Amino acid sequence: MKPASFKYVLVETWDAAAAALAEHGDDAVILAGGQSLVPVMNFRLAQPAVLVDVNPITDGAYLRVEGDVLRVGALTRHVRFEAPGIDGPLGRLFPRVAHHIAHLPIRMRGTFGGSLAHADPASEWCALARTLDAVMVVQNAKGERRIDAADYFRAALTTDLAEGEVLREIELPALGPDWRCGFAEFNRRAGDFAIVQSVAAIEVRDGRIADARIGVGGATETPQRSAAAKAVLAGGAPSATLFAEAGAAAADAMDDLLADQQAGADMRRDLVRAMVMRALEDAVAAG
């Protein structure tokens, strides 16, 4: 389990990263934290001819609120989200999500942008990005391109990133104080990839749910937003019963569920019901 040979290119700016990608075409792959890429290289399932190491980029890791946008530098390590230093519902949500990503040494190396570029169906950050309608800010040789999360995830391990493009920043909505955010995940061991996970964000005004964003990861090739769950929740008062109904609605509406040795499609559907319900409960509990 030793990787195949590759050429190693160190870059110190996003422009240089994009230029290196442009030069080497689809033979080149970005090396960020390496916690997903290097294992598949060790298995020789990936044999890139060129690795473009973006770790030296000095302005790649940040987490800052600008107006109603929360900007996340692509090189921000997972561990940073365990103490994000941000107020509000997202600041409270991030540690609970980050904690589910593998184990601490992995979280200290792996990056937010790397997870989104890798686009594993069970990635916590992919589920969160889809749920919150993130915008991916991408650098290429010509400049910058912005991709909505709804268009970004194409298939398992496949994104809208084109040849020569590198993910530089992710924009998330800096949810206001009326929002409540929750997370739930089922896996067989601590730190394993989720079998199913859910991110729930609800805006509660005057005791009623004014808006809701319910996301599901791990159940399908790409993370999904559940319109069915949102429809159940809209206008309702948060309650265990309502959350159970939302979970059931989300589960019933899922198509093309994944099946593998851990869980068949029917089991994943059951887990969607449970995880959506629990993410909503977590949202209320976390305040």
Add this chain to the structure above:
Amino acid sequence: MTVIGKSVTRLEDRALLTGTGRFAGDQNFEGQLYMRVVRSTVAHGCIVSIDTRAAAEMPGVFAVWTCADVADVPAINLRPGSALQDLERCRQPILAQGVVRYVGEPVAVVFADDPYRAEDAAELVWAEIEDLPPVVGLMDTPGEFSPGVSTEPSVFETGYGDVDAAFASAAHIIECELTVGRHTGVPLETRGALSIWNEAKGQLEFHAAAKVPHNNRIALATLLGLELDQLHLFEGHVGGGFGVRGEIYPDEVLVNLAALRFRRPVKWIEDRMEHLISANHSREQTHRIRAATDADGLILAIDDEFWFNQGAYARTHGATVPSVTAAMLPGPYKLPAYRSTGHIRLTNVTPAGTYRGPGRYETTFVREMLIERIAAELGLDPLEVRRTNLIAADEMPYDRPFSVGGSPIQYDSGDYPGALASALDQFGYDALQAEMAARRAAGELAGVGLICFVERGGDGPFDDVRVEMAADGSVEVVTGVASVGQGAETVVAQVCAETLGIDYSGIVVTHGQTDRIARGQGARASRVTVMTGNATHMAASGVRTILLETAAGLLQSPAETLDIVDGVIGLAGSPGDGPSLTVAEAAAEAICARGGTHLAVEETFEIDRATYSFGVHLAAVSVDPMTAGVTVERYAIAYDIGRAVNPMLVEGQLVGGAVQGIGGALLEEFLYDEAGQPLSVTFADYLMPTAAEVPDIECLVLEGDRSTTNPLGLKSGGDAGVTGAGAAIAAAIGAAIGKPETVTRLPVSPRRLRDILKAKS
């Protein structure tokens, strides 16, 4: 001085804690080649051709072999005494000869000057294989597996008593089908081998040997066509064994063959994916078991038929696992009549061998779940059914009137009901049951499982030990055992120190070096403490006698009036008073008088039977009804080891074994698809417990009746932690969901438990 029975710290630790160990990968020889094995990617197929040209032309590549290059090497032998005759025809060649029979089977091998380049070249070896239909189902109707060999090469029957009469007169007949999934030891260090031809000595030296170096020396010499004195094996540090590591596989033969042919050192380190598809699997078996009972749950007879999935070839263990399965199923219960029919089945998956607690883990699950079923059908408390059937203290020694592998089955000693009572008391069983019942009444799925088992270990046939004392009083114990991490050096040193009246911490214990002692049995079947311990005691007693006789002359007191305390020889019972001399002084004097450089006494301890010991496992679990996930809330083991040489190390074995067993009960399984493709080939798919999946395991080490088979009265402790874990977890889940009869298969994965919960509701 008393050091037997003390929880002293280990002699092994210093090197391991400072990073100065010598594991397989840590050793290198000048000019060594690296071997990389090319493995079959299909489960069953005909090799049409293997193109090695591109690989051979790669820079740094020294040679590439396919089956034609090793056709003169016989298939790997089964260990003497372990085989049923029909399995001889199922042995594995070191490289596939025309047909591949499992994903992972070696088809070619590359030798290069660097491990990365060896892997580059191995990728370029192109084997064209024509697919044949694979056999993947353990319970399929028997057919032809390979020319002239059935998928069921062997069926055997054993037992005692009049089973049919018992069933004819039984008040109740309870039957069920129970299955244990495929899992195995998975030591943290993968396999590895390093072999070098020593031109000066005219011998091949195999480093990084493990588990059974002396047996492997004989087997390898036969395979390689060497005289025994042309081959020596040297054990370094071993990163876990668990029955798997240290057996002879094709890879180890290839390394040695290459070093012999090339006259150049050859090194091989297995990678993790290779390990999961090529090292022995174990455990997988299905039982159809019936019990005849009287009205009170007393078992009158058991009739068990089981199927064991051997995989594609018989390996070195031969029929060990199915044989032990038949032997161990009766467990701690009286059982007047018993019949066991074992079917050995071949399928196109990785071959099977032993894994820690072979035949015990499986049969304890089967037997104890049968008891749960008896209790449920008769409306009895399962604990009462166990008590009703336990062998009583006054029935010891207890003979089972049948034998397996020629070794009589006699439970040597123990108060099983008494040990059970101690366990219940220590673990607060009644309160725990009450708490769980209250939680169930409140709607939770929570339950306790408590099971009983008997452990077997310390069997013979022999162990040799030579104790050598130098003129400065320093001691080396030369043994034929192996160290796989269990603490063998410390335990042997404790026994030697106790016998000689000296400090254990300065004693050097040598193991796994075939050039230091002629014979050895290695580390297998929970035998080291009993066998090597007693042999050490005998040899050290011989040295002690010489020391006391020498001192007797110098101190002018009869030897029988003298004792050795803290390394000083003086009058027994009055240390510090009167004339004395040190062990070193006596040793120097004795060596001077007798000649030579050392006092050396070699002794052999022989035995024809095993020790048997009783234990209890308790698990408390809760089940998440929405996810079918299981949380192990408490786990406790009580084990009567008779006499513990080092209680801390006994607990270490119990705790570590329990976590492995919990892994097999909930998480670990080698799964295959219908084409025979393995689905559990990484640590992300083969799920071993982390610290987060298990509670702190509680232990109650009991020292009840000592063993009667050996002078020190020792019993085994290596497997008792794992043996009961599948049964205890399954029984606890059954109690939690209120339907013990529905838990019929390990591991109880969420997927399976979800099906059970759905069927229940």
Add this chain to the structure above:
Amino acid sequence: MTRITLNVNGTDHAVEVEPRHSLVDALREQCGQTGSHIGCEHGVCGACTILVDDEPVRGCLMFAVQADGKKIRTIEGLAENGAFNALQQAFHEHHALQCGFCTPGMLMLATWIVERGAPVSDDELRDIMASNLCRCTGYRNILRAVRAVLDGTITRGAGA
């Protein structure tokens, strides 16, 4: 081949590596520091866990070229003047190792926890130590050993 300098336990090693060489391979083969072990090469088992600039890293998931000039710490650097440090002593006293293969990774991960200096709950300790696999000990004694150092029960090791 690329020339790099790996600073291992305070000593510079000028070595030549291919970009594809993992850091743990380079430590073991080029620097002769075989104390860090290779258990899975896909980042799950943690036997190769080392500290790079004082943070725990899977040595199989970082390329040696990425560690050029960085401060690397391994099990070989733990003992102080030939004596066990507190963690080594605690592992010894609590029987927190059997075969010893996972031990280097466990010790380096625990080193990070101890040096961080923050209070650690039992749940948090279990959660962090769950990063690494052990197949022998069942974890109980490893957790007890690290806890003993965190609580100051064991503060230094015995002499060599």
